[in-house]
Amino acid sequence: MTEKSDVLISVRHIVKEFPDSGTVALNDCSLDISKGEVVAIIGPSGSGKSTLLRSLNMLETPTSGKIIFEGTDLADKSVDINRHRQKMGMVFQHFNLFPHKTVLENITLAPVNLKLKTKAEAEKTAVALLERVGLADKKDEYPAMLSGGQKQRIAIVRALAMEPDVMLFDEPTSALDPEMVGEVLDVMKNLAKAGMTMVVVTHEMGFAKEVADRVVFMADGKILEENTPSELYEHPQDPRLKDFLSKVLI
Amino acid sequence: MYLILAQSAKTTWWQSLFSGMSPASFFNFSFLPKYLSFFWQGLVYTLLLSVLSVLVAVIPALLLALGRLSKSKAIKGITGGYIAVFRSTPLLVQLYIIYFGLFGLIKIPSHTILGFIDISRFIPGICALALNSSAYVAEIFRAGILAVDAGQTEAARSLGLSGWQAMKLVVLPQAIKNVLPALANEVVTMVKESSICMTLGMMELMWGAKTVAGTTYITIAPYVLVAIIYFAINFPASKAIEAVERRMRRGDRKV
Numbered sequence A: 001m002t003e004k005s006d007v008l009i010s011v012r013h014i015v016k017e018f019p020d021s022g023t024v025a026l027n028d029c030s031l032d033i034s035k036g037e038v039v040a041i042i043g044p045s046g047s048g049k050s051t052l053l054r055s056l057n058m059l060e061t062p063t064s065g066k067i068i069f070e071g072t073d074l075a076d077k078s079v080d081i082n083r084h085r086q087k088m089g090m091v092f093q094h095f096n097l098f099p100h101k102t103v104l105e106n107i108t109l110a111p112v113n114l115k116l117k118t119k120a121e122a123e124k125t126a127v128a129l130l131e132r133v134g135l136a137d138k139k140d141e142y143p144a145m146l147s148g149g150q151k152q153r154i155a156i157v158r159a160l161a162m163e164p165d166v167m168l169f170d171e172p173t174s175a176l177d178p179e180m181v182g183e184v185l186d187v188m189k190n191l192a193k194a195g196m197t198m199v200v201v202t203h204e205m206g207f208a209k210e211v212a213d214r215v216v217f218m219a220d221g222k223i224l225e226e227n228t229p230s231e232l233y234e235h236p237q238d239p240r241l242k243d244f245l246s247k248v249l250i
Numbered sequence B: 001m002y003l004i005l006a007q008s009a010k011t012t013w014w015q016s017l018f019s020g021m022s023p024a025s026f027f028n029f030s031f032l033p034k035y036l037s038f039f040w041q042g043l044v045y046t047l048l049l050s051v052l053s054v055l056v057a058v059i060p061a062l063l064l065a066l067g068r069l070s071k072s073k074a075i076k077g078i079t080g081g082y083i084a085v086f087r088s089t090p091l092l093v094q095l096y097i098i099y100f101g102l103f104g105l106i107k108i109p110s111h112t113i114l115g116f117i118d119i120s121r122f123i124p125g126i127c128a129l130a131l132n133s134s135a136y137v138a139e140i141f142r143a144g145i146l147a148v149d150a151g152q153t154e155a156a157r158s159l160g161l162s163g164w165q166a167m168k169l170v171v172l173p174q175a176i177k178n179v180l181p182a183l184a185n186e187v188v189t190m191v192k193e194s195s196i197c198m199t200l201g202m203m204e205l206m207w208g209a210k211t212v213a214g215t216t217y218i219t220i221a222p223y224v225l226v227a228i229i230y231f232a233i234n235f236p237a238s239k240a241i242e243a244v245e246r247r248m249r250r251g252d253r254k255v
């Protein structure tokens, strides 16, 4: 499964130090993500999960190390990062929909302005994707009129409209009311079933167990353990992981 | 009532301070029928000066604000220096330097528009006010841009948009909406500040008052009249801006 040609993203010895606070958020992390794989990242708050995820598309610039995506080291300053980001969808905890744009405009903004599609083509794709998540009737609404669950499903559609090769999720259900978590997780499950490569920072242990091919446990800026969900949950090795699981699984 | 008091009582020391003045002289508008056009044209001149100078200031202010937020230390320093100079020196001084300095080199032909606006004075006036205003409006824009959640830029950049595209398509439209009230307040400020253009012979409201006072020897009432005019414009305008701001804030909460 981890043949060289299958690897989509290869994280090589990433270190991230925030210069202002001197915090070392990532301390020599390495990780390979294969095409079609769903990787869940778990760990206590402040362990560097978001920083690792955000390093994958250079929202955080690593202090040292390499992020090799489709054969290119994104950490190399001479790389046109905008071109590669088009292939890496990202979904945020707080949705970050554009409040001054309608749902349809949110989804078509990037494909149209990056001249990847005409407005008509982009709208056609957008409507098709909205239908897939059951929100086609909301296309002319503004984000303020939507529930959290609807907003997050639209944020997912906005990322998918770029036809990315990988989707990055940073705690996509953490800001949602409990009754809305399911609708978002369902969309993500369908995406996984359809073969999308996904990296998901999550506190949803059930989701990680059911959907992830691999679970990565982080603490103190380090990847301490990674394994299939069943192995990792049933036979945790690292004492920090055992401690973490005993707290979240109750 | 003051008149009666002043006449009936014995003259005291403080009354002698006001000798030759009566409350009526504050409101002696007898010059009005003859000199109405001075105030009417002055009002038009003042409004044109203040509205146009803020409008002209918008684009340089935006560039200054973006410069202040730039990653480049040099650009940050130059724009920061400009803003510091214009905010820390009197507008009157700036006006004189720009009028005699800059427009001593660039000669604008004397040409009158609307029958009373001489562009060889009006254009330097607009320029000076706009250069000054751009320093203030830049700070308004900068605050407006910073007030837009960083997540908006991140979302835009994560879709592959460039920094400038994210600014233009996502951040600025939200920032502009939030700064419109502050921009309107800047016009209100300029309506008042533009009165210094009188000193260079621009025929705005204050110049009208001074000229009428000089010609008629009615020394106080013309100034009282322009005070009333300034107030009648600016006070309702400020109240309206406040109401709009309140409404915008309530709208935001609904989100």
Ligand SMILES: Nc1ncnc2c1ncn2[C@@H]1O[C@H](COP(=O)(O)OP(=O)(O)O)[C@@H](O)[C@H]1O
Binding pocket: A018, A020, A021, A023, A024, A025, A043, A044, A045, A046, A047, A048, A049, A050, A051, A052
């Ligand atoms: N922009 C930043 N500036 C300074 N420190 C940061 C910044 N972002 C994160 N950190 C620090 O880096 C560490 C890891 O943060 P993060 O990746 O957000 O953790 P997690 O997502 O696992 O909760 C924390 O100690 C956090 O305080």
Ligand SMILES: [Mg+2]
Binding pocket: A049, A050, A051, A171
């Ligand atoms: Mg996080």
